Amino acid sequence: xxxNKKTFIDEVIRVNxxxxxxAKRIYEGQIRFLKDTKHLELVKHMYKQELEHLDYFNRExxxxxxxxxxxAPIWNGLGFALGAVTAIIGNKAAMACTVAxxxxxxxxxxxxxxxxxxxxxxxxxxxxxxxxQQEEVEHKNIGIENDALDAPxxxxxxxxxxxxxxxxxxxxKRF
Ligand SMILES: [Fe+2]
Ligand SMILES: [Fe+2]
Numbered sequence: 001x002x003x004n005k006k007t008f009i010d011e012v013i014r015v016n017x018x019x020x021x022x023a024k025r026i027y028e029g030q031i032r033f034l035k036d037t038k039h040l041e042l043v044k045h046m047y048k049q050e051l052e053h054l055d056y057f058n059r060e061x062x063x064x065x066x067x068x069x070x071x072a073p074i075w076n077g078l079g080f081a082l083g084a085v086t087a088i089i090g091n092k093a094a095m096a097c098t099v100a101x102x103x104x105x106x107x108x109x110x111x112x113x114x115x116x117x118x119x120x121x122x123x124x125x126x127x128x129x130x131x132x133q134q135e136e137v138e139h140k141n142i143g144i145e146n147d148a149l150d151a152p153x154x155x156x157x158x159x160x161x162x163x164x165x166x167x168x169x170x171x172x173k174r175f
Contacts, residue, residue, distance in 0.1 A: 005119065010066045011173045012112055016129070017057035018069040018172035019105060022079040023050040026101065029083020030094050039091040042146060046098065046139045053132050060125075069172045078168075082161070093157060095148035100161035102140035108169055109133035 027047035034040045061068050069075075086097040109129050116126040151157060 008115070009064065009119075009122065009125075012116075012125070013057060013060045013064055013066045014069055015108075015169055015173040016112075017054070017061050017066075018072065018075055019108070019169065020050055020054040020057055021072060022075040022168060023101065023105075024054050025076055025079025026083035026097065029080040029085075030087040030097075031083075032080075033084050033087035034091065034094060036091050039094060039146065042142055043094065043098075046142065049135050049139070053135070056128060056132075070175050071168075071171055075168065075172075078164075082164075086157075089152065092147045092151035095143040095146045096151035096154055096157050097143075097161055099140050099143035099148040100158035101165050102136045102143070103158075104162050104165040104169070105136045106133060106140065109136065 024047070027043055027050055030043045031040065031047060034043060060066070082097060083094075086093045109132065112129055113126055113133065116122050116129070119126075148154070
C-alpha cells in the first residue's frame with residue numbers, strides 16, 4: 001500500500017536533512033585531521049557543497065514543518081569520528097570513506113527520485129534532489145580518482161561504512 005503523502009515527504013526531508021548533516025560532520029572530521037594539502041583542498045570543495053545541501057534541507061524542515069531526526073546528536077559524534085579516523089589512517093582511507101558513503105547516498109537519492117515521480121506537485125523537490133545526487137556522484141568520482149581503491153583493506157573498510165550508512169538512513173527516516 002502506498003504511504004500517505006505527508007508521511008512519505010516528511011521522511012524524505014527528515015532523512016536527507018540528517019544525511020547531509022552527517023556528511024558535513026564527516027568532512028569536518030577529515031578537515032581537522034588531513035595533512036596533505038591536495039586532499040585537504042578536495043575535501044574542502046566537497047564540504048562546501050554539503051553545506052549547501054544541508055542549508056536547503058534546513059529550510060525545508062522549517063517550511064514544511066517536519067520533525068527533524070532525534071538522532072542528530074549521535075550523527076554529530078559518529079560522523080565526525082568516522083571522518084577523523086579515516087583521515088588519521090591516511091588520505092586513501094579518507095577518499096575510500098567518501099566513495100562508500102556517496103555510493104549509498106547516490107542509491108538512496110535515486111530511490112527517492114523514482115518515488116517522487118508519482119507526485120507532480122513535488123517536481124521542484126525532485127529536481128533539487130537530482131542536482132544533489134549529481135554532486136554526490138562527483139564526490140564519489142573524486143574519491144575514486146584520488147586513490148580510494150588503494151586504501152588499506154578497501155573492501156572491508158567500504159563494506160563497513162556502507163552498512164553503517166544504510167543503517168543510519170533506516171534510523172533517520174523513522175526517529
Ligand atoms: Fe550532500
Ligand atoms: Fe557528498
